[in-house]
Amino acid sequence: MQPTPAAIVVESPSLRAGEPIPAVFTADGRNISPALTWRGLPDGTRELALLFEDPDAPTPQPFVHWILYKIPATAAGVPEGVPIDPEAPMPPGMGAAVQGTNGFRRPIYRGPAPPPGKVHHYRFILFALDTALDVGPGLTKAELLEAMEGHVIGRGELVATYERIRK
Amino acid sequence: MSASGSKRRALSRRALLKAAGAAAAGAAAGAGGLPSAAVEAGTPPSGDTTQAPPPSPPPTRPREPLQALSAAEADLLDAVVDRLIPAEAGSPGAVDAGAVRYIDRALAGGLSHLRETYRTGLAALDRYATMTRGRPFRELGPTDQDSVLIDVETGGATWAGAGFDGSSAAFFALLLAHTRQGMFGDPFYGGNINYIGWDLIGYPGVRLSAGPDDQRIDVKPAPSRRSAYDTDMFTRAVARGATRGGPDGDPA
Numbered sequence: 001m002q003p004t005p006a007a008i009v010v011e012s013p014s015l016r017a018g019e020p021i022p023a024v025f026t027a028d029g030r031n032i033s034p035a036l037t038w039r040g041l042p043d044g045t046r047e048l049a050l051l052f053e054d055p056d057a058p059t060p061q062p063f064v065h066w067i068l069y070k071i072p073a074t075a076a077g078v079p080e081g082v083p084i085d086p087e088a089p090m091p092p093g094m095g096a097a098v099q100g101t102n103g104f105r106r107p108i109y110r111g112p113a114p115p116p117g118k119v120h121h122y123r124f125i126l127f128a129l130d131t132a133l134d135v136g137p138g139l140t141k142a143e144l145l146e147a148m149e150g151h152v153i154g155r156g157e158l159v160a161t162y163e164r165i166r167k
Numbered sequence: 168m169s170a171s172g173s174k175r176r177a178l179s180r181r182a183l184l185k186a187a188g189a190a191a192a193g194a195a196a197g198a199g200g201l202p203s204a205a206v207e208a209g210t211p212p213s214g215d216t217t218q219a220p221p222p223s224p225p226p227t228r229p230r231e232p233l234q235a236l237s238a239a240e241a242d243l244l245d246a247v248v249d250r251l252i253p254a255e256a257g258s259p260g261a262v263d264a265g266a267v268r269y270i271d272r273a274l275a276g277g278l279s280h281l282r283e284t285y286r287t288g289l290a291a292l293d294r295y296a297t298m299t300r301g302r303p304f305r306e307l308g309p310t311d312q313d314s315v316l317i318d319v320e321t322g323g324a325t326w327a328g329a330g331f332d333g334s335s336a337a338f339f340a341l342l343l344a345h346t347r348q349g350m351f352g353d354p355f356y357g358g359n360i361n362y363i364g365w366d367l368i369g370y371p372g373v374r375l376s377a378g379p380d381d382q383r384i385d386v387k388p389a390p391s392r393r394s395a396y397d398t399d400m401f402t403r404a405v406a407r408g409a410t411r412g413g414p415d416g417d418p419a
Contacts, residue, residue, distance in 0.1 A: 027323035029299050031314055084314060104321040113323035167328030 006042035008156030010126050013037065014080055021122060021162045027113035028164070033066060037077035038126055042154040045073040045128040049148060051141060054112065056120040059103070064141045065122070066109040067100025070133055084108040086137065098137035100144055107138045116166035121159050128154030231268065234275035235282055240289050241267050246305045247292070248346045250312050259363045266349030269358030273345065281341070288331065288338035292319055295329035355396040362392060373398065 014034035015021050023029035036050070049069035057063035068078065072095035079091045082099070086107050090097050099107045114120045129151045139147065227242050236244065244267045254260035274282045295318070296304040300311045307315065318324040320343075322336040331338060349358030351368065359365060365372055372391035374381075375398060381388050395401045 027299070027318050028327050030311065031299070031318060031323070084310065084317070104317075104323075106317065106321070108317075110317070110321060110323060113318070113321075113326070115326055164326050166326075 003153075005152050005155040006040070006128070008038055008040045008042075008126055008128060008154045010036060010038045010124055010156040010158040012124075012158060012160075015160050017158055017160060019160060021112060021160045026111040026162055029111075031109075031111045032081040033078070033109035033111070035077060035080040036124060036126075036158070038156060039076075040154075040156070041073060041128050044130050044153060047071060047073055047129045047132045048075065049127045049129060049133075049144060050078065051125045051127070051144070052109070052122065053125070053141070054114070054120050054122050056118065057103075057114065062123075064103040065111060066102055067139065067141060067144060068097055069100060069139070069144055070135075071095070071097045073128075082109055100137070100139040100141070112162035114162060114164055116164045119161050119163040121161055124158040124160075126154075126156045127152050233271050235279070236267070236271045236274065236285070240285070241271060243289055243293055243304060244270065246312070247316070247342060248349070250309065250316055251343060251346045252350055258367065261346050261350050263360065264350045264363040265358045265360040266346045268360075269349030269352065269356050270345050272357040273348075278345075284332070284338070284341065288341070291324075291330040291332075291335070292338070295319065295324045295327055295331075295335075298327060298329055299324075353394050353396065355394045362390060366390065375400075 011017075012034055014025065014036075021034070025032060025034045038048075041048075047069075048071035050067070050071065051064065052066035053062040053064045055062040068082065071078070072093075075093050075095070075097075078094065078097075082091065082094075083089070086099065099109070101107050102110055104110050112120060112122055127148060129148060130153045131151045133147050133151075135143075135147050227238070230241065233241055245262055248261035248266045252261035252264075252266070254263060270285075274285060292315070293304050296302065296307060296311075296315045299318075300307055300315060304312060304315060315324075316339070318327075319331075319335040320339040322334050324335040325331055325333075329335075348356075351364040351370075352358055353373075354360065354362065362372060369387070371388035373393045373395045374388075374391050377388075380386060
């Protein structure tokens with residue numbers, strides 16, 4: 001049995017927890033990824049992984065909007081606007097971080113684009129790992145979770161909302 | 168050539184063509200500290216497009232008289248197909264192949280039932296670009312153009328209030344299919360100008376026979392430079408009779 005992962009504080013200079021995500025980070029705006037910061041990584045953290053998903057989507061499983069992993073433990077966050085070109089270099093400080101395949105079947109960030117009708121709660125989930133994953137880019141959520149199995153020593157979460165109004 | 172200009176990257180054109188459907192993932196430039204923005208030159212971060220002076224739209228290409236599309240629709244469509252199958256150094260793209268000419272002729276002929284779909288879809292696409300990125304599609308840089316097309320492709324644009332008639336993904340699928348047809352179809356239909364598409368994929372073109380030398384595995388067949396309709400056995404009359412609902416039109 002694995003010990004309970006340490007709690008990591010995840011924050012954002014781009015948005016506030018529990019509040020609507022600014023449109024610029026959604027399909028109603030430029031659809032660029034927001035900046036995130038974190039603190040409280042447990043000792044022994046070698047690498048980080050980030051998952052951004054919508055459990056309120058009308059799909060059996062939470063809809064995955066973004067996957068970022070192989071983030072160096074030295075990173076204190078991720079800047080706004082991670083490139084949508086998989087061949088473009090990652091922002092400074094992101095080391096060899098790579099993006100996984102989201103629910104749109106794209107290895108990039110795609111922000112909230114929910115059908116109108118209700119408020120959706122979007123979760124940014126950060127994982128601290130005690131190992132450097134030996135994997136390539138483009139993993140799905142299931143593949144990433146399998147690769148991380150037994151190596152998660154810290155976890156943090158930031159939840160923000162978004163709702164589209166029928167126009 | 169269209170908006171992408173010199174910022175065009177060695178993008179995943181071939182990957183694009185292989186994909187089930189794909190708008191290109193395009194250029195992204197510069198990113199600094201926290202927060203920063205991977206935004207392209209001339210476009211301010213955080214979607215604030217009110218500060219930078221708007222760039223001039225790319226010049227309109229001289230083109231033959233249109234049969235179905237308006238000039239504005241054709242210009243917009245040129246910018247779209249230029250991102251779907253961009254030109255690369257020494258390698259032409261969908262604009263060079265005349266994909267828009269193909270679509271225009273098709274909409275005036277065998278695909279005339281889709282004329283309204285195009286009118287509505289193109290207007291919605293341009294409205295979506297303006298609503299979300301602050302400028303019409305043709306005036307955006309390649310990164311934002313690609314980002315718009317991805318949102319249209321994935322259906323993210325459907326509920327944005329831009330006026331798509333149903334799913335934006337359905338309109339994108341139509342655009343991509345017709346762009347491919349205009350790139351790689353028989354030049355008879357107005358696209359694949361100068362056999363650009365066939366040369367790109369190494370298809371030697373229509374031949375009615377292949378001799379022993381043509382069948383050697385170590386020989387690359389010389390391009391025939393012939394449309395199927397250049398042969399006596401496959402005439403325009405035959406084409407019209409056999410392809411009800413398909414593209415039609417006079418050869419160039």
